[in-house]
Amino acid sequence: MHSERRTVQLGERRTPAFEPISGAGELKVAFVVHSLAESGAELSLARTVEARPEFADVTVFSVQDGPVADRLRNAGAQVCILSPTARRSRLGDILNRVPKLGKAVSATSAVMRLRSEFSTSCFDVVVARSLPSALIVSAISKRLAGTKVWSVHDRLATDYLKSEIWTFLLSRIFPKFFTGIIANSRATLDTIHISQSQNWLVVPPGIDVAAWNPADGGDYHESGATIFVVLGRISPWKGQELAIRAFHEVRLRNPETRLRIIGAPIFGEEGYLAELVALASELDLLEHISFEGHSSSPHETLQGCHVLVHSSTVPEPFGSVVVEGMASGLVVIASGEGGPVEVIGSGENGFLYEPRSVSSLATAMQTVLNMDDASRRKMAQLGMQRASKFDIATLAHEQFVWLEGVSSGHGGSYLSSSLR
Template identity: 30%
Template sequence: MPPRILVIDHTSQEGGGQLALLRVVEQLNGDRADIRALVFSSGVFVDRLRAAGIETAVLELDPAVNQTSRDRVLAPAALVRSLGRSVAFVPRLARAIRGARADVVVANTLKAAVFTALAAPLAGRRWVWHVHDRIAPDYLPAPLVAALRVLAVLGPRAIVVNSEATLATLPGRARRKSTLAYPGLAADAFDSPSDGADRAVVGLIGRISPTKGQRQFLEAAASVAETNPSTRFRVVGAALFGEDAYESSVRALPEALGIADRVEFTGWVPDAGRHLRELGVVVHASPVPEPFGQVVVEAMAAGVPVVATAAGGVPEILDPDGTADLAGGWAATEVGVLVRPGDSAALAAAIRAILDEPEARAARAVAARAAAAERFTIERTADAVWRAWRGAASGTVGSMS
């Protein structure tokens, strides 16, 4: 009989971590595992899990706690407000975990990990942490980093990380019980390559956040617009985690830059993959090192040329051999173009290079599709995740070499 796995997530909004988990559970549920889910709020992610055949329960966490952003979670007012409500939630979560009769509990977010670290031992269950965030002070508040690193050592039986960049931010003892599983793509992501429905449209896809670089993208767009008058720009996505003020400032920026008639904001979309295939170039512009960069892999699989910032997990995708030289601010690799983070001028130069060199652009897109099909399939991801889950269930957790 397959082991029962209970996956826990604090949010029902669809971020990268939620979509990565969804693809894994779709792959593993059935013959290898009996997977159930528990989410701390209702919404689209719950609907997607249920549609995938995953029995999913909602255990409501007070929105004042659940919706506090990680940047504000340790602010005195937020901390005082949330402590009592959080303490009261832990016994409820422990009862839900016991009721699920799971062999292993999997925490899929930072908040889920904190609550699971308290509730799983009360329920007498081992747990695994899927770490989708770099646990580093350039990505999270320093006090939170210190607490999470202690948690990584003392809490989970096993850890699954989404990149070498994420792994490097964990303490040594945590790394020794970690498994690397790059977020893989389902087969339909590799359907017939995009024909570049509109090669004159350059787009950025992802939730609107300071860590995603919409401001840098629009600054680069203003520069590109001066030399490539037929080029238009698209921002796909919306603020998800209390970052509405940033979204408002981003939406006002094209007017200030004089390109309001060249920029489209789509807002949140249910099918980002369709929008991706409509673009001539996909841009990943994060000014801070991101843990992975799923949109980069998605663009590669779709055959859409991609330019991305060379930090965090992105070089592992576009420059696995580490040979790119960014002395000039950007550099082309066999499968994409890397650019110095936070450098709008370099980003503009990289975008121009892709637009102005159609033959090189097409060759990189073909090579990128082949590389993605070899390295970033959901089958490879699911196998790696399953090894970590099975090791936690049996008490024999392996370590990364």
């Protein structure tokens, strides 16, 4: 039985909050994902699970294994890998040689395994946290006893999905299988067709703000040449090429500047990294740009930089790296569309530039270079203040409070306090 309820502030409205009786397991939540790679949505899940309130008992089902699994287990979550583990058989060899067949068999196996798991387990809420997992949960929705929620981390738009058919299905048809929708930004929510009877929550992926804050407390100071940094996985839509071309324009007038590119290709995009290195060579920038690969401690890496450049060429669903850069005391320059628009007040706590424009990004970078130390310091400190609104402890609590409300029939539609 659920215990007495109270209310807590959640954005500009109020929502019922769950008051646990005692011990774990009061609210049983199953998260379904397709991967546990060290990518944005998976790392966001890990932070959310680590910061969950005591009343939430979490199990994570994933189609594929990955390094995030250990982090989830260390946080006290149960982790179940749905894909077949035995690949040593003759059938396994055949599947490995025919990738499309292997993926189809793996997906079918995941659906059957998940259906089996849910036939023997009881959850209050089942949360699909990716597009593939939403398909899997939809396929067995009639067999799931718990309340079904879709946590959407991607804009369901053609410019993002590259398919009008999939955009239609995902934005208009699949939401009907779920009682509630969680979106990571208003930009994402605006791409989802939600009925009046559905509950929704807009809550960004939080970060551990204290871990990102600079050791000197954000007392901005210039130390030698200005260092620009691009942080994120290497991928064409993340726009590292755009950043390199803009940096080339800026460096013509500011030869002492440097650019650091932090990140690695994850989903078979090594060829794009090779193209970036070739571009840097063509522009005679190899001595001024460093390709540093994946960083296991990006919060420490950013401490040696001054300006973070967000250069995505497709509207970012949210863009956690923007908040991470602000929390680190860096001046942040971001594309003026998608999630970053909900975080940055251009000219106040950062800068927004015209999307996909090399000249506009170069102009914003030059603007920062032209600022005096006092102006940069003020902007960096205002950025840190804005980033403090996105602390994971607060946002995880808001999310689990809302999940409990939806599961017990007391849900609603709310905007996170971080986006007020």
